[in-house]
Amino acid sequence: MQATATIIKVLGIILQYGLLFLLLYFVYKLIKFMKNDSRDVIEDIYAVTEISNEEAVLTVLEAADEAMVGQRFAFSDEIRIGRGSDNDIVLTDSFASHHHAVIALFNNLYAIEDLGSVNKTYVNGVPIDGRQYLQSGDIITIGSVSLEFGR
Amino acid sequence: MKTKSLLLVAVDFLIMFAGLGIIMLNQYPKIDYSPVPWALGAAGLGFVIQLLLIRGRFNSDIWIFPMVLFFSSIGVIMLARLKPVLCIPQLRWLIIGMLVMVAVLYFSRQLKNMMRYQYILGLCTLVVLCLSLVFGVEIGGSKNWLVFGPFSVQPSEFGKILLVMFLAAFLSDHKDMLAEARRKLLFLDLPPLRFIAPLLVIWGIAILMFVIQRDLGSALLFFCMAVFMTYMGTGSKSYVFIALCFITIGASVSYAFFSHVQVRFNIWLDPWADAVGQAYQVVQSLFSFAAGGVWGTGFTHGHPGLIPEVHTDFIFSAIGEELGLLGCTIIMIVYVLLFYRGIMIALRCKKDLYTLVAAGFSIALFTQAFIIIAGVTKFLPLTGITLPFISYGGSSMVSGFIMVGLLLSLSKETYLGTR
Numbered sequence: 001m002q003a004t005a006t007i008i009k010v011l012g013i014i015l016q017y018g019l020l021f022l023l024l025y026f027v028y029k030l031i032k033f034m035k036n037d038s039r040d041v042i043e044d045i046y047a048v049t050e051i052s053n054e055e056a057v058l059t060v061l062e063a064a065d066e067a068m069v070g071q072r073f074a075f076s077d078e079i080r081i082g083r084g085s086d087n088d089i090v091l092t093d094s095f096a097s098h099h100h101a102v103i104a105l106f107n108n109l110y111a112i113e114d115l116g117s118v119n120k121t122y123v124n125g126v127p128i129d130g131r132q133y134l135q136s137g138d139i140i141t142i143g144s145v146s147l148e149f150g151r
Numbered sequence: 152m153k154t155k156s157l158l159l160v161a162v163d164f165l166i167m168f169a170g171l172g173i174i175m176l177n178q179y180p181k182i183d184y185s186p187v188p189w190a191l192g193a194a195g196l197g198f199v200i201q202l203l204l205i206r207g208r209f210n211s212d213i214w215i216f217p218m219v220l221f222f223s224s225i226g227v228i229m230l231a232r233l234k235p236v237l238c239i240p241q242l243r244w245l246i247i248g249m250l251v252m253v254a255v256l257y258f259s260r261q262l263k264n265m266m267r268y269q270y271i272l273g274l275c276t277l278v279v280l281c282l283s284l285v286f287g288v289e290i291g292g293s294k295n296w297l298v299f300g301p302f303s304v305q306p307s308e309f310g311k312i313l314l315v316m317f318l319a320a321f322l323s324d325h326k327d328m329l330a331e332a333r334r335k336l337l338f339l340d341l342p343p344l345r346f347i348a349p350l351l352v353i354w355g356i357a358i359l360m361f362v363i364q365r366d367l368g369s370a371l372l373f374f375c376m377a378v379f380m381t382y383m384g385t386g387s388k389s390y391v392f393i394a395l396c397f398i399t400i401g402a403s404v405s406y407a408f409f410s411h412v413q414v415r416f417n418i419w420l421d422p423w424a425d426a427v428g429q430a431y432q433v434v435q436s437l438f439s440f441a442a443g444g445v446w447g448t449g450f451t452h453g454h455p456g457l458i459p460e461v462h463t464d465f466i467f468s469a470i471g472e473e474l475g476l477l478g479c480t481i482i483m484i485v486y487v488l489l490f491y492r493g494i495m496i497a498l499r500c501k502k503d504l505y506t507l508v509a510a511g512f513s514i515a516l517f518t519q520a521f522i523i524i525a526g527v528t529k530f531l532p533l534t535g536i537t538l539p540f541i542s543y544g545g546s547s548m549v550s551g552f553i554m555v556g557l558l559l560s561l562s563k564e565t566y567l568g569t570r
Contacts (some may be wrong), residue, residue: 020446024477033214
């Protein structure tokens with residue numbers, strides 16, 4: 001009788017700790033398996049933004065100043081556009097503001113941002129509102145200057 | 152890789168048998184073996200279904216089902232310990248739930264076609280919810296039960312499923328309208344009234360449930376689901392803002408006019424004011440968590456029986472007392488992982504409609520778990536609602552399994568698309 005009582009007690013203790021251990025083990029295995037399994041899904045989701053971090057190029061398509069047409073401006077992280085001489089691309093256009101727009105890298109994608117210009121920045125003919133991501137082939141229009149964005 | 156998920160199912164049922172074993176050892180020398188055949192049946196069925204999921208014709212997600220079984224096992228052993236009478240019914244509901252899930256997978260194509268008929272779904276949602284408004288019978292303080300002879304059903308549990316499908320169909324169909332046709336009102340973007348009318352109806356129903364049925368938990372859940380789904384469908388924060396205004400006004404009006412809302416709120420603010428009276432349940436629940444500590448008192452060594460309704464709404468307090476912070480954290484982590492997996496399925500779906508349905512179901516399960524866990528830990532005012540898959544309740548078990556079945560069938564479609 002004494003022996004059975006001891007056995008039951010020991011079994012009970014083993015099961016008690018076993019239960020907690022099983023709970024932990026389940027979560028550990030689950031996380032491990034799911035991490036392996038969902039890797040390709042996560043890659044799928046982020047694949048769009050994982051474009052190689054190469055240079056982007058702005059090509060001038062139209063400008064009042066004939067000398068500018070056909071010029072290419074390559075940049076990697078940021079480019080400033082405006083009438084002021086401290087810009088990367090200096091536009092000699094009376095419709096452009098002093099600091100007109102900036103194109104910069106966000107999350108591996110380039111985005112254009114209007115710096116509060118008077119005559120607005122247009123992407124594919126549509127005035128931008130705040131920051132807008134650019135795709136290769138988009139046409140940026142500032143005043144009478146058209147630039148093609150490519151990467 | 153895939154067969155490894157069988158290990159998880161095995162661990163689930165080991166948890167169930169370890170728990171039942173502890174209870175049986177405590178009963179020595181008069182051991183009650185009656186739950187064993189049912190538990191073995193559930194385990195067998197669980198393994199068969201997982202095998203079907205792995206290599207059968209349902210080429211679908213294989214990690215969700217083990218997680219659901221994990222919750223169910225914990226639910227079964229907690230019930231065997233708290234209300235031994237309800238252990239076998241719970242196992243029976245578990246088996247019925249699994250069979251229903253298989254049926255949902257089997258008829259998944261028809262069900263997916265059904266999702267397109269948005270207005271019929273909308274009508275069904277209304278009918279199901281209004282059924283309980285009209286014919287509802289009061290059980291346990293809220294008037295949300297339908298009684299058919301020996302069965303009593305909680306229609307709001309099934310209304311949840313219809314609501315998700317209706318909102319998904321409506322939002323994916325009117326996405327452009329909702330996103331484009333806007334009117335500016337102050338700083339809010341509003342679409343014309345007729346496009347948001349169905350949403351207002353759902354919110355109104357939630358408020359009605361709140362007032363007439365005193366079913367605060369379901370009302371809150373429905374409201375949250377409608378808000379999350381609208382935000383996911385349109386990506387417009389204006390709706391969230393409107394919804395928050397709506398609920399603030401609704402909550403303050405009902406606080407002013409209805410005593411039961413006042414009681415709930417006052418209990419939440421200061422449970423110690425009436426600790427042996429109206430706040431008894433919450434206070435006992437807090438004592439349970441305190442008694443449990445980090446490691447818990449050990450399974451069957453606590454006194455969670457002091458909490459009223461411990462087998463349904465307050466089952467999490469019992470877990471907190473007997474398995475401690477450790478057990479609670481693990482359960483919450485698994486709920487989060489279930490949600491994460493559901494969202495993964497949603498992101499993989501090719502159609503907007505399916506994305507919204509999958510995300511909606513994940514959110515429904517997750518929000519439900521959040522609301523009741525927050526309620527019993529006094530993080531939010533207590534609103535009675537079941538803990539998905541763990542609490543005792545046939546309606547909640549079966550509706551949970553229907554949702555999981557639909558999630559799995561949506562994951563199937565995406566696999567076909569990618570491989």
